[in-house]
Amino acid sequence: MELLLLLLLPGLVPAFDPITLTVGAVSVPLLTALISYSGLPCYFRECCSEEGGVNSTALQLDFDHNVFGQHLAKQVILKGLTGFMKNKNPKKPLTLSFHGWTGTGKNYVSQIVARHIYKGGMDSKFVHQFVATLHFPHAHQINNYKDQLQEWIRGNVTACERSIFIFDEVDKMHPDLIDAIKPFLDYYEQLDGVSYRKAIFIFLSNTGGEVISQLALDFWKARKEREDLQLHDVEQKLSLAIFNKKDSGFWHSSLIDKNLIDFFVPFLPLEFRHVKMCVRAELRQRNSKADEEIITKVAKEMPYYPKEERVYSVKGCKVIPTILDFYL
Ligand SMILES: *[C@@H]1O[C@H](CO)[C@@H](O)[C@H](O)[C@H]1NC(C)=O
Numbered sequence: 128m129e130l131l132l133l134l135l136l137p138g139l140v141p142a143f144d145p146i147t148l149t150v151g152a153v154s155v156p157l158l159t160a161l162i163s164y165s166g167l168p169c170y171f172r173e174c175c176s177e178e179g180g181v182n183s184t185a186l187q188l189d190f191d192h193n194v195f196g197q198h199l200a201k202q203v204i205l206k207g208l209t210g211f212m213k214n215k216n217p218k219k220p221l222t223l224s225f226h227g228w229t230g231t232g233k234n235y236v237s238q239i240v241a242r243h244i245y246k247g248g249m250d251s252k253f254v255h256q257f258v259a260t261l262h263f264p265h266a267h268q269i270n271n272y273k274d275q276l277q278e279w280i281r282g283n284v285t286a287c288e289r290s291i292f293i294f295d296e297v298d299k300m301h302p303d304l305i306d307a308i309k310p311f312l313d314y315y316e317q318l319d320g321v322s323y324r325k326a327i328f329i330f331l332s333n334t335g336g337e338v339i340s341q342l343a344l345d346f347w348k349a350r351k352e353r354e355d356l357q358l359h360d361v362e363q364k365l366s367l368a369i370f371n372k373k374d375s376g377f378w379h380s381s382l383i384d385k386n387l388i389d390f391f392v393p394f395l396p397l398e399f400r401h402v403k404m405c406v407r408a409e410l411r412q413r414n415s416k417a418d419e420e421i422i423t424k425v426a427k428e429m430p431y432y433p434k435e436e437r438v439y440s441v442k443g444c445k446v447i448p449t450i451l452d453f454y455l
């Protein structure tokens with residue numbers, strides 16, 4: 128069957144329309160059946176990857192080449208995501224909550240995750256990103272936003288079970304909006320005939336950034352290896368901090384309370400050596416030579432904290448492209 132398809136392929140490419148097409152003796156229904164059997168439609172047009180898994184080797188490689196200083200985040204995501212994607216009957220959608228200061232790679236990692244599920248990554252029609260201050264800026268329109276957001280989630284998951292929703296700046300999101308998405312995250316088999324159990328929800332926030340920084344700094348001061356920092360060292364302190372924080376506490380505590388978050392993903396503050404790695408990766412991406420002098424100069428341009436020790440980059444790896452432009 129596949130051989131036949133290969134023979135047909137050249138003729139198919141210019142005018143692909145399985146309804147009106149008849150090629151030689153092959154009837155239309157047969158051709159249509161052949162095409163869907165082969166997965167060919169997904170070659171021409173993006174498909175919802177309902178059964179597609181994630182290649183964990185490729186994901187690991189991508190992480191290792193492009194994400195620096197985040198051994199915990201890599202570990203949690205790799206385990207959580209591949210496990211979920213392999214599971215044919217998940218009991219609830221996958222919910223990941225990314226925590227850490229700006230510039231530590233939360234957005235970047237969410238893009239990588241999207242790309243390993245859908246080739247188009249963030250441009251895929253099955254990947255939806257919402258930025259609190261951009262999409263839901265006005266408190267007085269909260270009821271409209273709520274209805275709209277629920278409608279979007281319902282509509283998109285109806286069209287594709289394996290939809291990905293990324294919420295950025297969750298700490299700035301109105302609590303009512305969090306409430307509006309809560310039912311979708313729960314253990315329901317269906318809501319109004321739609322199952323949300325294969326969807327993926329990723330929440331990004333700065334909440335807990337302080338606690339994570341402090342933990343890393345304590346480790347550093349005790350002259351312990353950063354890579355020896357374990358998830359359980361962070362997890363408990365992180366959830367406590369999230370619970371207690373007033374401004375962002377409401378949404379998170381209600382999600383934690385009901386165990387709706389599957390994985391807390393801590394993003395550690397970045398050291399000078401990680402910033403250098405980011406610069407090197409940026410140079411590689413631009414096909415520029417890895418000039419060590421420039422790399423060090425750019426990394427030294429960045430501000431570091433705390434005041435005395437100057438261990439961690441205030442902006443993580445953010446703005447590196449801009450500084451690099453100046454030097455090249
Ligand atoms: C998974 O990714 C690795 C590394 O990119 C590649 O060598 C391998 O062929 C991939 N496996 C599958 C099943 O696609």
Ligand SMILES: *[C@@H]1O[C@H](CO)[C@@H](O)[C@H](O)[C@H]1NC(C)=O
Pocket residue numbers: 255256278279280281282283286
């Ligand atoms: C899917 O979500 C997008 C926003 O990302 C929205 O514009 C679109 O209308 C939604 N589709 C459906 C079918 O609800």
